[in-house]
Amino acid sequence: MAESNWSLDLVKAAGPSLVVVVGWFVANKFTVDRERQNTKRSMIVQELDCLSHDLDRLSKVIFRYHEGERSIKQERTINVSLQDLTQRVTNIGALSRSVTTSANLTRFVNDFKRKATLKHFEDGHHGALDQDDPQLQEIAAASHRLRETFSKAKFEQIDA
Numbered sequence: 106m107a108e109s110n111w112s113l114d115l116v117k118a119a120g121p122s123l124v125v126v127v128g129w130f131v132a133n134k135f136t137v138d139r140e141r142q143n144t145k146r147s148m149i150v151q152e153l154d155c156l157s158h159d160l161d162r163l164s165k166v167i168f169r170y171h172e173g174e175r176s177i178k179q180e181r182t183i184n185v186s187l188q189d190l191t192q193r194v195t196n197i198g199a200l201s202r203s204v205t206t207s208a209n210l211t212r213f214v215n216d217f218k219r220k221a222t223l224k225h226f227e228d229g230h231h232g233a234l235d236q237d238d239p240q241l242q243e244i245a246a247a248s249h250r251l252r253e254t255f256s257k258a259k260f261e262q263i264d265a
Contacts, residue, residue: 146262149200153255156193160217160255163190164248167221171241175230183226187218197258206258213251220247 163186170179194214198207220243225234234241 145200149197150259150262152193152197153259156190156197157252157255159186159190160248160252163187164244167244168241170230171225171234171238171244172236173233180227183221187221190214191218201258201261203258203261206261209254210258213247213254217244217247217251220244 163183166179166186167183170176170183191214194210198210201207220240224240225231
């Protein structure tokens, strides 16, 4: 009888401590998960900011290329930059939980690449284009849509 009272007293004494320890582990797990998600969202936002800045610079290079004489050096720079842009957008898509965001980023990057290189590029470059040329307008519009998509993806991170 004394043994059962001793066991009961031990459970009564250890019970609150056990609840505190288990509660601490659960709270710590949620805190770590939340911090990990916040860090991931912060990384995505920073990368989208960098991509937007790099897109501005790349767009200027593309416009200079199309408005000037053919430059193989600029062609290489544009091709490498477009490959880098595509890879970085793919990486963001992998980090993002939103399939829609990933698909939109990929779609608009591919559209920008097509507009920048489909016509009047490499062997098809035969002299400078006029500033009012429709192709330059299409490139500008594609760049704008991609920049908007970067902004929307950033704002989605706030709600995530």
